[in-house]
Amino acid sequence: MIRKTTLGLIICFTIGLGHAQTKIDPKTIADKMHWFEDAKLGIFIHAGIYSVNGIDESWSFHNKKISYADYMKQLKGFTLSKYDPATWADLIKESGARYAVITTKHHDGVAMYDTKQSDLNIVKKTPANRDMVKPFFDELRKRDIKCGAYFSLIDWSNKFYPGFLKDSSRYEVQNDYDRWNTFRMFFQGQITEIANTLKPDLWWFDGDWEHSAEEWEAEKVRRIILSRNKNAIINGRLQGYGDYTTPEQNFPVTRPPFNWWELCMTINDNWGFQPQDQNWKTPYEIITIFVDAVANGGNLLLDIGPKEDGTIPDQEVNVLKELGAWNKKNGEAIFGTKAGLPAGHFYGASTMSKDSTTLYLFVPAKTVGTLMIKGLDNKIEDITVVGNGAKLTPKVVGKISWSKVPGLVYIDLPENVQDKYMTVLKVKLDKPVKLYRGEGGL
Incomplete structure (x- = not known):
């Protein structure tokens, strides 16, 4: 069973491990949330082939701004020719962030790591010909920064997925459960290999809105993750089986009524790299947003969008450095504090x-x-x-x-x-x- 608040924050539930039952009580959750509660600042990284043309990540073909075929042609231009995960990790450390979250797979289905579940990954299908996530995690851990994996539950490229936003052009789940089970085996296989090989400290799910907890087998997904890392933290986008809630872009006006939350927000107006978007938030604006989140008991997960060659735009570098200098001076009022x-x-x-x-x-x-x-x-x-x-x-x-x-x-x-x-x-x-x-x- 599961009991939760209206915003999906888990209070306690029981999961089955074979014939055994393991109860996860509030104290167990609270114990593993200590580092997250004190961390205050994370850096979100939307890296993907969408940076080649500088278009909306996945949504650009869903919203018919570009055809799916043209969107996927970007695979040929994704090079990571200047990608240096150590430089990224140094910048994140300098910002004062205690954790970082990177896309392992967005809704387009292109894996940014060396998945064995599909050939649709940057190792096999792009000139980059390398795993982006593992070396980044290695560098983060050298600097004592927690590692987070963004993972899209939906996969608009997989032929066994029903379609776009319940588009029935392929099939309806209730009419072809065998096909749906094939997809579930696929995405759960990817989660299993990420859990085994990358061992994330935090899982940042997305796309859960398209199906129910039962259809996703959300309880099983949580069990897969925790059986490999009992201290892993899961965001609130797993149909009620997460540990904290995640408002996106819009800051809560009143203090949220739950224990753990995180505001995810972009530095300009888009998640991924889009050269036409020059509406950069200033360091002052980012600092005030950050302070407001912390003052209300939450964290800020601040997003950056690297280019296809693996470099980070200068404007984003500047904001992170300025934020870091401010944190270095004022960190005692931020890190390890409470609302x-x-x-x-x-x-x-x-x-x-x-x-x-x-x-x-x-x-x-x-x-x-x-x-x-x-x-x-x-x-x-x-x-x-x-x-x-x-x-x-x-x-x-x-x-x-x-x-x-x-x-x-x-x-x-x-x-x-x-x-x-x-x-x-x-x-x-x-x-x-x-x-x-x-x-x-x-």
Whole structure:
């Protein structure tokens, strides 16, 4: 059985291993989620043959922007002639990211690794003639970065798959279950070989919307993965059999009501490399999005789209380097922290230490005026600017001796101590944070 929230976050379930039953309880899930909870930042990599023409990954032929035949001609132009997985891993390390996720296979069915389940892979069908994923994972692990595998459950190139988005031009699952079983053996075979040879720390599934958990055999897929790595983490796109939820592109306006979540977002407007898309997010925009995610208890999985030759566009390199420099300076307020103050206590993002005795307040660059904290029922022992150590002196106003309502805390932030993107204030408290949540009065 499975019990889950409306957003598919697993609470607990029982899976069958032969005749045995293994119960996965919330504590087991929580134990393996520790590194993910503390990681905060991952880098997503959409690498595929779609970078040859710089078009939408898989969707371009589905949406009839290009014919399927012309789309697949891109196989001939995918070279990886300048691909250096060590350079990629160095850049990801420099960004401050604790994990990276790369496409092993998108909806087009082209495997980016040396699959034995099909000839449709870049080792056999492209001039690259090499496995892209394994050497990248090897380099990540040398740098103590967790490895994630994106895998599309749907495969629009496989003749045994029903079709595009329930298009019945091939067949309906209920009318030809033998054919569907052949496809299930194929995609589960790919998952098995990835689990055996690449041993991902995290699985990032996509495409689950086209079929039910029963049709995918989602419980079995989870069992395949965990039988090879009991600590593997699975995203929320396995029809309810994942460990965390994944909003895409759009940031939650209110704090999500579940334990683990991850915002996946592009640096410009597209996942893969598209040279015509020059709508690059600035380092400031990326940092503010990142901070908002962390302040609300989540992670950011920031996407980049490499070119067909294996190089990363300069604009993406610049953003990752700037993000990395900011993380190096302000990382104590990000990594290993937990969600900050509830809305209304501070007009901005915040995090706090795991023991709740330190608050971190995030202030956009060139802020003019005085900062304010409301409802903080603590004594402030010290306020410093993270990264330069400048000390600030708070002023408490409106505190009445006979009232339980705490005063307002005002903090002046001089311009000369501000970061060029976002300044972080470290507020040391006398004890774990205590907040007044009342309506004022006596």
